[in-house]
Structures are given as C-alpha cells and as structure tokens.
Amino acid sequence: xxxxxxxxxxxxxxxxxxxxxxxxxxxxxxxxxxxxxxxxxxxxxxxxxxxxxxxxxxxxxxxxxxxxxxxxxxxxxxxxxxxxxxxxxxxxxxxxxxxxxxxxxxxxxxxxxxxxxxxxxxxxxxxxxxxxxxxxxxxxxxxxxxxxxxxxxxxxxxxxxxxxxxxxxxxxxxxxxxxxxxxxxxxxxxxxxxxxxxxxxxxxxxxxxxxxxxxxxxxxxxxxxxxxxxxxxxxxxxxxxxxxxxxxxxxxxxxxxxxxxxxxxxxxxxxxxxxxxxxxxxxxxxxxxxxxxxxxxxxxxxxxxxxxxxxxxxxxxxxxxxxxxxxxxxxxxxxxxxxxxxxxxxxxxxxxxxxxxxxxxxxxxxxxxxxxxxxxxxxxxxxxxxxxxxxxxxxxxxxxxxxxxxxxxxxxxxxxxxxxxxxxxxxxxxxxxxxxxxxxxxxxxxxxxxxxxxxxxxxxxxxxxxxxxxxxxxxxxxxxxxxxxxxxxxxxxxxxxxxxx
Amino acid sequence: xxxxxxxxxxxxxxxxxxxxxxxxxxxxxxxxxxxxxxxxxxxxxxxxxxxxxxxxxxxxxxxxxxxxxxxxxxxxxxxxxxxxxxxxxxxxxxxxxxxxxxxxxxxxxxxxxxxxxxxxxxxxxxxxxxxxxxxxxxxxxxxxxxxxxxxxxxxxxxxxxxxxxxxxxxxxxxxxxxxxxxxxxxxxxxxx
Numbered sequence: 001x002x003x004x005x006x007x008x009x010x011x012x013x014x015x016x017x018x019x020x021x022x023x024x025x026x027x028x029x030x031x032x033x034x035x036x037x038x039x040x041x042x043x044x045x046x047x048x049x050x051x052x053x054x055x056x057x058x059x060x061x062x063x064x065x066x067x068x069x070x071x072x073x074x075x076x077x078x079x080x081x082x083x084x085x086x087x088x089x090x091x092x093x094x095x096x097x098x099x100x101x102x103x104x105x106x107x108x109x110x111x112x113x114x115x116x117x118x119x120x121x122x123x124x125x126x127x128x129x130x131x132x133x134x135x136x137x138x139x140x141x142x143x144x145x146x147x148x149x150x151x152x153x154x155x156x157x158x159x160x161x162x163x164x165x166x167x168x169x170x171x172x173x174x175x176x177x178x179x180x181x182x183x184x185x186x187x188x189x190x191x192x193x194x195x196x197x198x199x200x201x202x203x204x205x206x207x208x209x210x211x212x213x214x215x216x217x218x219x220x221x222x223x224x225x226x227x228x229x230x231x232x233x234x235x236x237x238x239x240x241x242x243x244x245x246x247x248x249x250x251x252x253x254x255x256x257x258x259x260x261x262x263x264x265x266x267x268x269x270x271x272x273x274x275x276x277x278x279x280x281x282x283x284x285x286x287x288x289x290x291x292x293x294x295x296x297x298x299x300x301x302x303x304x305x306x307x308x309x310x311x312x313x314x315x316x317x318x319x320x321x322x323x324x325x326x327x328x329x330x331x332x333x334x335x336x337x338x339x340x341x342x343x344x345x346x347x348x349x350x351x352x353x354x355x356x357x358x359x360x361x362x363x364x365x366x367x368x369x370x371x372x373x374x375x376x377x378x379x380x381x382x383x384x385x386x387x388x389x390x391x392x393x394x395x396x397x398x399x400x401x402x403x404x405x406x407x408x409x410x411x412x413x414x415x416x417x418x419x420x421x422x423x424x425x426x427x428x429x430x431x432x433x434x435x436x437x438x439x440x441x442x443x444x445x446x447x448x449x450x451x452x453x454x455x456x457x458x459x460x461x462x463x464x465x466x467x468x469x470x471x472x473x474x475x476x477x478x479x480x481x482x483x484x485x486x487x488x489x490x491x492x493x494x495x496x497x498x499x500x501x
Numbered sequence: 502x503x504x505x506x507x508x509x510x511x512x513x514x515x516x517x518x519x520x521x522x523x524x525x526x527x528x529x530x531x532x533x534x535x536x537x538x539x540x541x542x543x544x545x546x547x548x549x550x551x552x553x554x555x556x557x558x559x560x561x562x563x564x565x566x567x568x569x570x571x572x573x574x575x576x577x578x579x580x581x582x583x584x585x586x587x588x589x590x591x592x593x594x595x596x597x598x599x600x601x602x603x604x605x606x607x608x609x610x611x612x613x614x615x616x617x618x619x620x621x622x623x624x625x626x627x628x629x630x631x632x633x634x635x636x637x638x639x640x641x642x643x644x645x646x647x648x649x650x651x652x653x654x655x656x657x658x659x660x661x662x663x664x665x666x667x668x669x670x671x672x673x674x675x676x677x678x679x680x681x682x683x684x685x686x687x688x689x690x691x692x693x
Contacts (some may be wrong), residue, residue: 054669167571171522171564177557178529185550190540192533192554216614223641225611389641392654393634396614397660404621405670413618429518447553449523458548485567 001365007129011357014364022055023361026066027368031376033067034074034087036391041071045331046214047395048401049207049338057339057494058354062361064335067366068328070306070372072271073117077377080109080300089271092279092303094225095097099295106243112297113304114373115246116253120305121366123257124264124312128319129359132348136320139345144456145464146168147344148320149473154323155442156477166484169435174424176439179204179444187451199411206334206440208403208416213433214327215399216420219392249301252282256302260309265316271326278306308369312362319343319355322445327434330441337441516576519569526561533558550689625675625683626664631657658690666692 013019026048033044045067052060080097092485093113098403100109138227142150155173182193183203194200223501256278263274283289284303292299315332322343324330336343341351344379403416426433465471523644534540534551613636621630634653643649664670665687674683687693 002614122622166565167568171519171561171568174557174560174564175522178526178554178561181554181557188540188543188550190543190550191535192551193529194535195532220610224604225606353591387641387643389638389643390656392641393637394656394660396637397630397633397656398619399662400614400618400621401626401664401670401672404672408671410618410622413621414615417611417618420614424607433516443557450553451548454548461548 003130003133004354006356007360009353010358010360011364013058013353013357014062014360019059019357019361020364022059022063023066023365024197024368025373026063027070027116027365028376030067030070030072031074031077031372032367034071034090035077035376035380037203041067041074042327042331043214043218043395045069045328046207046210046404047398048092049210049331049335050405052335052338053405057336057341058357060335060339061354061358063330064332065295065362066365067356068332069121069308069311069362070369071328072311073114073121073304073369073373074376076113076117076304077110077373077380080379081106081377082114087271089307091272092275094301095279096291096296096299099293100297100300103295105295108297109300110373110377111216111245111296112249112301114377116249116256116301116304117308117373118366118370119246119253120257120260120307120309120368121311122363123262123305124309125359125363125366126312127261128312128315128362129356132320132355132359135316136345136348139320141469142345143467143470144449145467145470146455148446148453149464149470149477150321150323151446151449153444153477153480154317154321155446156246156436156481165430166363166481169432170481170485172432173435176436177443178218178439179209179436180206180440180443181447182456186448187455195439199409199415202407204415204440205406205408205412206437207338208412209419209440210331210334211399211403211439212419212438213426215402216417217423217427217433219395219399220420220424222388222392224424232409243296249297252286252298252301253305255285256305257309258499259302261313262304263306264310264313271310275303275307275311279303308366311366314359315362319347319358320345324441330438334441335447339359516569516572519565519572522565523562523569526558526565530555530558606640610637613637613640622673623676624679625682627657627661627686628675629681630660645668661687661690661692 014023029044029048030041034041045064048064048067053065055063071087072089075090076093076097079090079093080101082098097109097113100106111242134231155177156170176194180203182200184191184194191201259278259281260271260274263277265270279292279299279302282298283292286292286296286298288296288298314324314326314329318333319327320343322333324333333343341347341354399416399420403413404410406412423433425431426436453463454461458464463470464474533554537551540549540551613633617629617633620632624631624632631653634656635649638649638653664672674687675681684693
C-alpha cells in the first residue's frame, strides 16, 4: 500500500510539465539515436550527460531514463525497415522483422515491435517499482565492507558481457580502474600517476573518458567507413498500431517480458543477451518455431519485449546497490554521482520522492514510447538522408563542448580526444571498451569503500571475509570470475588439443 | 619447448599487445608516487594512497600475462597443426593490420579535432566551430560548396543557441580581435 502511495506521489511529480517535457525530449532523442545506425543511444546518453549539469538530479535521471527507454526500442526501426540493427540488442529483430518488411508488412512489423517493446518496458518498470524497495530494505544491513564487496561484484560482472574473451575483459577493467585512480587521492592528498602534469592532478573525469570512448570513437569509425551520403532509403508507409496485431502475439510478448525482466536484473547481462535468449526460447516454445527467420510475428515480439524489459530491471541493482549492469546504466550512475547522489539502500529512505518519481517516469516513458516510436518510424526515411559526415561533425562539436564543460578545462578536451583514439583502436582490434568505462566509474568508488572499511576496522584486511554478507558477495564474485575464466581456458585447451590431434 | 619460429608472424605481432601492457604496467608501478618516502612516513605501514593503484597495476600485469599465455598456447597448437598439414593449407588468422586500424583519413580527422580544441581559446568557439565544420565536411567527402556553406553556418548558429543561449556555458570568445568579433556576433544574434 505504501508503495502505491509513493508511486502516485511520484507520478504527480513525473507529470510536472518540466519533468514530462524533458522525459519526452529524452525519449525522442533516444528513439532517433537508436534508429540511426552508427549512433547508438549509449553515445547519445554520453553526449547528453554534460547537459544534465544544469538540471536537478531527478530531472537528469528522468531525461537519461527517457533516452534509455527510447533508445533500446529505437534500434528496431532500422532493423525492421533496412535490416541494419541500430543497436546490438536489435539484432534479433532483423531476423523476423526484415522478412516481414520484404513481404510488404513493414507497418505490421513496426506495430508489433512498438507494442511488444512497450509491454516489456511497462512490465519491467512495475517490477522495478515493487521489487526494488524490498531489496533496498535488505541492503540497509550493508556496511562499508558490504558496499565494497557489492562494488567488486559490479566490477567483475562486466565479464559476463564479453564471455568470449574474459582475460581481455578483466585486463580492460583493471586498466579502467588504474585510469580512475589517477590524480590526488581523497584521503591523504597524495598525487598518483600524475607524472608532474598539473592537468592530471584533479584526476581523469569519467564523463570525459565516456565521451571519448563512445562518441569520438564512433565518429572516427564512421569516417573510416567513408560513408557519406545516405545509408539506405527506408520506404515505410506507417499506420497507427492496431490492437489486433498486438493481441496476436500477446503470449510471445509476455514470455519475452518475463525473460527480459529476469535477465535484466543480472548485472552485465543487458538488453542484447535478453533479446537473444528470448528469441531462442520463443523458437523452442512457439508452434511456428521451425519457421522463425522467415518473418514470424512471434519471433519479432519476444525479443522486442525482452530487450525493453531489461531497462527497468537493470535499474534495480543500479539504484539499490549502485551496480550498473550495462554501459547505459553506468552513464545513469555517472549522472547520479555527478549530482552528489550516492545510489544504494539509503537512497530509498532519504530520497523516496526522487526514487518513486524515477519509477513513475520510466512507466510513463514506456507508454509514451508508442507515440515517439510512431513519429520516428514515420520520419525515418528523411532521417536516413542526413549524411553521416554531417552527423559526425555535430557529434564532435557536442563532444568537445561536453568534455570542456565538465570542468571548463581545455585539458579535458585533449584527454577526451586521447580516449577517442584509444577507443577507436580498441574497437578495431576487438578490445572491449565497456569494462574500461566501468572501471573508471566504479574504481574510485571501490577504492573509497576499501579504504574507509579498513579505517573503520583497524586496518584489518580480514574484515571483508569475516562478515557474512560481505564474504558471501565476494565469494559470489569469485565464483563469477572463475565461471568465466575456467570454462574459457578449458574450451580453448580442448580446441587446441583437438586441432593438434 | 614452444617453437616460436613456427608461429605466424602476424600472431607474434598480435602477442605484442599483452607484452606492451605488461611492460607498461611494470613501468607505471615506478610512477605511482612522486615521493614514496614521504608517503611511507605518512601511512606508517597501513594501506596508504598508493596501495590501490599499485594493486590494480599488478592486476593489469596478471591478466595481461594470462592473455599472453593463452595466445602463446593457441599459437603453439596452430603451429603443430600447420606442421602436420602436408599441403600447408591451414587458414591464416585474420589479424588486423596497422594500416587497417589507423587510416590516413582517420589520422587527419584526429588532427582536425585536436586543432579544433586548440583553436577554441584562440579564435573563440563560434569561429573555431565554423572553421571546423567547413574542413570536416570537405574531409568527409561532401563536394557541394553551397551545401557545405549552408550547413556549416546553420550548424554553428544552432550550436551557439544551444550552448551559449540555452545552456549558458562559459565558452571561450577568443583572444584579441577574435574576442571583439565574437562579442559583436553574439550581440547581433542576441545570444549574449
């Protein structure tokens, strides 16, 4: 009952004209960014991050939440219409969505995608609303060692994204943590890894790193592909979503939403894993499973519902423990930290209004997404005519200003450019960037929890394993690392032995 | 013993990456603290400010070694397979070449972005952005002068309204005469 009262209060704040306005702007930006191949919504979130400086913490979360919800869906528009996934999570939408377009059913495919995505999104927002508070209640028992353990779990969970190369992912993560530790340390005031460069004394800001790795890197990649002129001409005649189309795939959408909610809660899993798993399960469950890949509505609805269902679910570990499960939620964590808000169980007790307004906004964003999706799908062919060179130029200017605006410091622009080059090279040689970003964001947090834990418990390093919750979380993190590293090593050894034999 | 000569040259080049990470991390451990004696005195045997970055650098070394070992073992098995293959028709591993990674166009783009960042405090955000747009569009392969001109001017105006008028960001107006021109432009556009 208390949750419902809080939610209704949150809803009242969410429909405040300013909050509603920026949520709708965020939603549209997200859908457009997601729909344009090459400009992912994560890039849009990274570019939008500096704009949140002038907002309240609540407004910034509402704005970024809008981009997140809209962006996860947006990628499906290009998947369905031109067979180019706007985001990695939209890949399964190509498999059955594009064949439907080829059959002249693009309008029906988009209707199914929008309504299934909205269903998944609303389901996960409800899960977030009713599931997060009890979890936060449990997390109130956490002290500094438990938070350190939870942050470590958040850090290592990133290897779940790149299970194919766990060693490299962990290496990338540790590099990120080292980057995050550059500058004067907060407890003793000792400069670390600064090489006497004054600009490094205040540290390397994670926003600058993110803009460099995501936005600059994407522009360089765009330029390397030399794609000036339109990508492809999407010829979509779009009608309003019909209830009949949605009703025909209600079972698939419900299953997809359930799978997405479950997978979304696992840090590191994310929308891509959710969509692919939902597609695979739906293929097994559906009576039309054998026809999947030829334009089956159920094959489109399930992954669509699943990927949007991961959005709200991924915010449960983010808001209750401060563990971001994906690059997008890492940016949301960055926004909270920038505004001096520390996510965790205390957030639910001290800033209840803000938390429930975020929940309500996410609910509304998923409902309004239907309208934004319809609008963007209608104007999609015009959007694709914008040459990537022009888009790239605007991204560069916004990124430069964004990096400069972090501390009104030109040094940050060069740091940003440096990470853009690093990110570009990393992308070209398939070296994962997401763990590095997570390391830069969570590394300083982990260090703070580590040092304050030791300070509170007489420098006893054993404190992390002598407290039951902290020990359990650390054990879980260790199992997680082993679970990723050992099977990978065994698989590679077996393959090598097989080849040698 | 691992026969390194049997390994493909590309694979060896690929293995340079973890080796460089190991060497870099070892080198960095010496630069964590500028004054280790003072820090040691300050912390007196407890976990000091340099402990965390040092442990993380050890982590970099550990995982880079793991990566290297994995690559060496994989290459060793591939070399054994290649030796057994009489026809020698084993598939070559597709390793990215340096020319694939750093194209001339990308290098020029990096230079243009760096120059843009350098010029902002000198000639001001407005003129630097206009200049950047013009050069970038030519670099991007757009060959219609009128289109380049219109989009550059419109784009610069949009950015000025967005960042100067709406976001009220203290962006550089430039030095000397550029500062005066920027102020005049802002007054003309009523963004100031």
